[in-house]
Amino acid sequence: MSLLEIENLSLAIGGTPILQEVELAIAPGEVVGLVGESGSGKSMTALTIMRLLPHLARADGRVTFDGIDLLAASEDQMCTLRGDDIGMVFQEPMTALNPVKTIGEQVAEGIRWHTKAGRAEAEERARKMLDRVGLPGTKFPLSRYPHELSGGQRQRVVIAIACALKPKLLIADEPTTALDVVLQAQILDLLRDLVSENRMGLLLISHDLAVVTEMSDRLTILRRGEVMEAGDTARTLSAQHHPYTRELALASMHVPARPKTHQAGSAKPLLEVEGVSRAYPGRRMSLFRPAQPVRAVDNVSLTIEPAQSVALVGRSGCGKSTLARMILALDKPTAGAIRFRGEVITGKAEAALKPARRDMQVVFQDPYGSFDPRQKVEKLVAEPLHLLEKQPTRAERREMVAHALDEVGLGARDMDKYPHEFSGGQRQRLSIARAIITRPKLVVADEPVSALDVSIRAQILDLFAELNQKLGIAYLFITHDLTVARAMSDEVLVMHEGKIVERGRTADILDNPRSEAAQALVAAAPDLHRAIARRMQEQG
């Protein structure tokens, strides 16, 4: 018998249909993956099970959990189920914990509420649970506050809260999307262990087909609120009967065509970074001991040649973004020099940096946050034009914006729109248009596709590849995602704790990592081919 059974579930919020006739079942001890792109209704399915939907939502159909009709249950009944029989883990560990309460209080709270246990007993159980999720008492006493923990540690606390009472069903909504691959692998291992220990059912929601394939026995593919395909993971993904399943699988493994590969050593370097360090003042531990500076970037050297694509990979917090900020002259190194086209740019005045800024542009991760919502596309894309020697006339400016929009697959008619009128992928195209309008020689792209859905991501990677081939733009791709590095770069630099620990041709490094840091990254990176092959063996 199924633990959870969703039959014919439809959901509308304020009249807008969100889910249509969704079917899903989970048995005890089973892991079911729910895959789909953003807006497909994955999270809303989870919130329907939890009955934590927004006010105007209306759900029809049947959701049965352990014999209880959840859609008909009273709020009191739901409160006894939530946190006791059904636990939930959310995507964003940085904001999922109450910042003013200790982790002990937050884990013990649910235990006390449901079991009526006393404070001491609840704290003892909370302690055990935190030990179980990998936060031992010696390093993580109950009195720690969330801000004293890293993202991965916070996600462990959230899992401890959700699993404290050994729920029959755990819903994990993109539990690892905000974490780097190494942390992701650790958290997924933890979830897998908790499932087998307690015969817990797990509904794993993710946009990442590789993660879901590695984890789940069965999967359900959702698109625009409708189930496209459902079944055993191995069979579904090997047969790929449904065109959308095929589309998703292909997009996840997409490698853009780059016929002209770069030959190293063929030209004078475009960018030279020499022994660059960036230290931040450390936190003072006592009044009398001087604070030890923290070295975010430690004696890093690298070169990028014209039209070369270099990937800088590493775990979160390894110093990638700090290094990028220094290359872009947004931050000053505490030691070392950065030369762009042979000229030193470190320590130069803003006015003297103008030519360098013109030839060096940036694309950021978040296409939502990097545009002023009150300005039109024409103005936003034309922003870097003030760096030109000769200021273009209004007509010339429109011409240039139209050209840049055309190059990224948008049209001149988009010029008079506002950013909110575009989808996430289109917005990332806008930021690329803004980056290439001055005809730069180098584009620094900081996690440019990690906020995008797989199909959009494939398109954006194609666009990056095309611009590299057509305009000869060199790239510095900063990413923790090895598939992006593999798809896009000629050379890979592996960064760990502020240092470059390994460098070489992309295929060499990713197939044959030598340093410990690179090996950890490669081992942890989810890989759809590998995952499907393993599933095939297990499920026959």
Added chain:
Amino acid sequence: MTAYLLKRLIIAASTLVLASMVVFAVMEILPGDPARLMLGFNAGADQVEQLRNQMGLNAPLVPRYLHWAGGLLSLDFGRSYTYSVPVIDLVRERVVVSLPLALIALALSTIIAVPVGVFSASRQGRAGDALAMGAAQLGVAVPNFWFALMLIYLFAVWLRLVPAGGFPGWGAGIWPAVKSLLLPAVALALPQAAILARVARSALIEVLNEDYIRTARAKGLPYRAVLWRHALRNAMIPVLTILGLQFAFLLAGTIIIENVFYLPGLGRLVFQAINQRDLIVVESVVMLLVAAVIIVNLLVDFSYAVVDPRLRGRQ
């Protein structure tokens, strides 16, 4: 923690010093010679000059400031030009009226505002919220002296529950004294409570949309428990900030309210002193009020650290 508190303390102290310089400078610039004022317009120039020397008014600016500021530290504010008694004696009589008045008003506005804010936020967009926020809008718009007149009419003239004005002194017993402060405190507190309730509501609504509220709900806590246990404390920071800022307005408000209720407080003292060009009294009372505001805001800063562990630094 100690580093944070120490830093706040230093900032507060330097603000106080800066404020004393400004107050002293403004009084210097204002026209009117205190010596001439004390002696009357019939006095001769040499008489005035003699008094000026006696009062130390002819000394250079910096030593005069240091003398005055040093006096402030030892609670020696100088002598009133009109009453010829030490200013500290005048202040001492009045502070025992104004300080309790301000504190009662502050407490009242918090006691009213926080529950109203919670009520409104938890019923966002519904009838109860609209009603409460409509009342708050009225409270913000109507001046406090008008409230004061309405309160006098209702509770003193009509219901005869409390006196319409005046202060019997603390010697008459605690209850009669508090009773005569009640109406003025309510009149002071209501407009403040109205603003504070709106701030509390919007802060709470923002917090209720945070991810950790959803985490708490997913634990099985009912909505009300989540509101009181998780949301309220996080919403306290903006509420405390406004509370600290309001204290200054509260003190300014006492000048009007004390006149309406005929209370012998600092507000009326300073009002009379301005009329009589008794600048040294004005100077002293203003400095006291400045100090009170700075101290209250220092307490607000300390309470941030109590509410929010992130400000305490690593343990």
